[in-house]
Amino acid sequence: MDLRISSTPNPLTGTELARRVMAPQPAAQEVxxxxxxxxxxxxxxxxQEQASGLQREVQLENPRVSxxxxxxxxxxxxxxxxxTLHVRNRMVQAYTDIMNMQV
Structure with a gap:
């Protein structure tokens, strides 16, 4: 997935960002x-790795990294x-709810 920063005229909203992240990959089988x-x-x-790398470059005073x-x-x-943390919490809560159901 490409996470390079590009100049867009309008910032992405949460739903647009989720659509971009979850967009089907080309030539992918059923997901x-x-x-x-x-x-x-x-x-x-x-x-996270990209952010860490950029932080390291800023600390090393790389002039090409702003x-x-x-x-x-x-x-x-x-x-x-x-x-991701919210999704995990929801999944754990759903699992707990299902496990507490009486059959």
Missing amino acids: GFSTAFRNALQAVSAA IEETMVAVQKAQIGFQA
């Missing part, structure tokens, strides 16, 4: 929940992590 969730986790991990680009990458990584 189940586990595959989609794994892909989302990999995308969040890649965003502080603004780094801050945007860090915020993207944080938002992705928070969204």
Whole structure:
């Protein structure tokens, strides 16, 4: 997944960002929940790695890396992590609810 920062005239809303992240990959076979969730986790991990790399470059005073680009990458990584955390919490709550159902 490509997470490069591009200049867009309008910022993405939460739903537009979710659509972009969950958009079907070209030439992909049928995607189940586990595959989609794994892909989302990999995308969040890649965003965190990119943010860490940019932070390292800023600390090393690399003139080709701007502080603004780094801050945007860090915020993207944080938002992705928070969204992943919310999904995990909802999944755990659903599992708990199902396990507490009387048959």
